[in-house]
Amino acid sequence: MNLPMPVAVGIWVVIGVLLLLLVLTGRRRIAARTSHLVPSPPAPPAEEGSLGALRLGPIEATYVSSTLSGDWLARVGAHELGDRSAAQVTVLDGGVVVDREGSAPLLVPTASLHDVGTAAGMAGKYVGRDGLVVLTWQVPADGETDAALLDTGLRTRYRADKPRLVEAVRSLLDPSTPSPKDTK
Secondary structure, X not given: OOOOHHHHHHHHHHHHXXXXXXXXXXXXXXXXXXXXXXXXXXXXXXXOOOOOOEEEEEXXXXXXXXXXXXOOOOEOOHHHOOOOEEEEEEEEOOEEEEEEOOOOOEEXXXXXEEEEEEEOEXXXXXXXXXXXXXXXXXXXXXXXXXXXXXXXXXXXXXXXXHHHHHHHHHHHHOOOXXXXXXXX
């Protein structure tokens, strides 16, 4: 069965539009489903230097996603936390700043950090053995929503930056550990 070219193109356009609508509906559903579970994360302060001394960065990375802690398939769609994007990661005395392209910057305050480690993947993104840096942190309650424990995945652009990022964040967890900047 040979269809005329305009009919065939029209069918493909309709299929493409339907697929786009399905994706957008799914994203909205994920955001709605997690908006009552996760409060709005803190934004970095506008004043430069208010988060203390620089420990590392900025380094280039990909912000993979944030998930509910311990369930790396439960992607958090609320507050743009499920949107993958290129990012610049900076570790300061006051916390970790993830400046994401196309989304609001994310601040993981030092007091909210619980753990840092590596993983092979999360939320549908598998990168291989220990390819992601995973920050476990608590988003503080905002008055409407209780605090939530999240895992945030970052993939450094350069392999050499991964252990440096892990050590810099680990030094925030244990203040007696010297920062990577101090050991050079």
